Amino acid sequence: MQLDFPFHVTRRGREAHTTSEGHIRDMIEQVLFTSPGERVNRPDFGCGLLRMTFAGSSEAVDAATQSLVTGSLQQWLGHLIQVQAVEVNSQNEAMHVTVRYVTRGDDESRVAQFAR
Secondary structure, three states: OEEOOOOOEOOOOOEOEEOHHHHHHHHHHHHHHOOOOOOOOOOOOOOOHHHHHHHOOOHHHHHHHHHHHHHHHHHHHOOOEEEEEEEEEEEOOEEEEEEEEEEOOOOEEEEEEEEO
16 A cells, blocks of 8 residues: 555545556656746656646647656656657647556556546
8 A cells, every 4th residue: 555645634633655667657746747947856757748738739749748747657657657659649738648558567558548
């Protein structure tokens, strides 16, 4: 069991935990939505996806974002997952990201979806 992200407390007043599958999803979310320079001890950590939200909606922006997300996930979580596909769709002020990946060790294919 791992601590759940974002950190919160259960009704019993204890820290919330998650499964290994949930923990990997939480780590993907952290990579996507942490901006480089945000973490003091790891200034190069993160993807910077939030700043791409304001880059406008176009196929070129979506393709650049897809490359950015894929590279960041391979760099920071490559030892845990193998990224199969990343889909990015920008609509108005919202960005939808779908990550298809295989967890190393159990070779099970999974999908994680995020929106901001």
